[in-house]
Amino acid sequence: MFDTRMPRLQDWDEVLRLSQKYRIFYQNEILVNTFFQKDSISTHPEKAVLAMQKIFEKHKDAILSDPAIVESFFKKKASFVCKTGKNPKEEMKMILKYNPSAGTFIKSFLSALGLYKYIFNLKQKF
Template sequence: MDISVVIPTYNRANLLPKAVKSVLEQNHQSIEIIIVDDLSTDNTKEVIASFQNEKIKYVVNSRAKGANGARNTGVLMAKGKYIAFQDSDDIWLPTKIEKQLKYMEENTEVDMCFCSLNIDDFSRVVPNRKVESEEIHAQLKRGNFISTQTIFVKAEIAKEILFDEKLMRFQDWDFCLRLSEKYKVHHIDEVLAVAEVQNDSIGKQVNQAEALKQFFDKFPDLKDENLITKSFQHFVVSHRDKKNGNMFLSNIHYAKYFSYQFIDKVFNRRNRL
């Protein structure tokens, strides 16, 4: 078995079949699929059973751990040489695993590779250009451009890094930032995955300012790292002041947030992903 595919899910019985089918239809078939159910209350179990496929391993968390905890359950169960992550509402193109495996086997010094992602709702590709290996960590200090479902990583490294189960959001940013600090990451400049943003996705449910504050509490040096993260910090402070009823200060920080974003867009156009 070459690859373990980890799919966390929670009440996505209506969407899960499409995601699982896109994994089962991969050109490369030496895989196991670990679906980790975070205590769903819908008919997820029946939907998975309907596949009747020996490649699929279905496990239910003993307690609700969130998407990060569900991914970690899958990572620790994985028996493959490499681990790839799929989300229960996204799809992979048929050549994704084949091309990422080939790249890793031909470039053995690389510890993780990722592909480009087509975000369907926004009709855009992330990242929007080739990201050279020597710039990846620095670019991650500006913001995230590596989505979980594009990651293909050596299993022993995934089991070392793991996902931070305390984070309410930005788990992929945190995972890649920590990993790229110690290990070699490469970008395959080709769209091999498609994301379909749902109304109940974490990004739409969790307050962005609160999630950014939590992220910066973990990485305090990032607050002043560059124009982008400075803008994020002003966004956080603006939200805090608004919550405290100080609309004057809130508006000032919100204006600074837009100003830093605009300046970066003008002067760092080539760096934007």
């Protein structure tokens, strides 16, 4: 029952919808092998950013229900934004709002200056 309007992350959306009706348990074991091709939707960070926006619109109440969920969600979205070559200013603002720590403030400040994407991309190389 995947939402065919989702440009990517259909599985995340499905799990969020299922979790509204059923209890979900986490299993810390790899159950699936993945294979990426050049034309795979998983290779397009722009589609991931759009999908994250749609997921937030659809599941806003659940995401905003817990500061840890907010931080995790927007960190993931920020990583996709960085992979598009843009700075995740809005994402960092949301993280700072729900987790006003010194580290989050610095990341938000770097993002506002347009520098966060460079640090993120350097970190990905090492």
